[in-house]
Amino acid sequence: MAKEAFETIETGLKDALAFAKGDKSKAKPRTVEVPAVDVAAARKKTGLSQDKFAHIFGISPSTLRKWEQGQRHPRGPALVLLNVIAKEPKAVLRALGK
Template identity: 30%
Template structure:
């Protein structure tokens, strides 16, 4: 390994340790944050079990569990759907349940 590359790597490691120890603040342009939906809070506000919510939004109970335990995060259209449910739990759940009933009758 070239000395210059090693020196950069060592400096980065020291910076990381200082940030972890609260001795240094990271540069804002290097910080990333993610706005993750709280699936458990959404589900509880809707008054649904994991099984019920999974059926309503068309996913598995295991996926709901993964989102609630933060092993995985909903993305794309599912995240948008959950945000809609979050804004109006009872109204959105009623719409989705009615849509599922219509789809079942058509099948």
């Protein structure tokens, strides 16, 4: 059993090294669909001002304003965090000790 585990890990490492060198033949791309979020509504659920919300969650106030005005759209980890805030604002604030 330990030998099988080692061989699986070894194969994965070899594939990862090959991928890093440009060999995409064994790559298995994964995409995760994260829904768009109404940033202003998510912020309002927290009861925080734009400046306070931006400070607590590490977002520049300018970026937050642009998201709320629809001039820009959050992506990646910011979009995921905003989705969690939109659904469970108190839990996120509690987790951050706020």
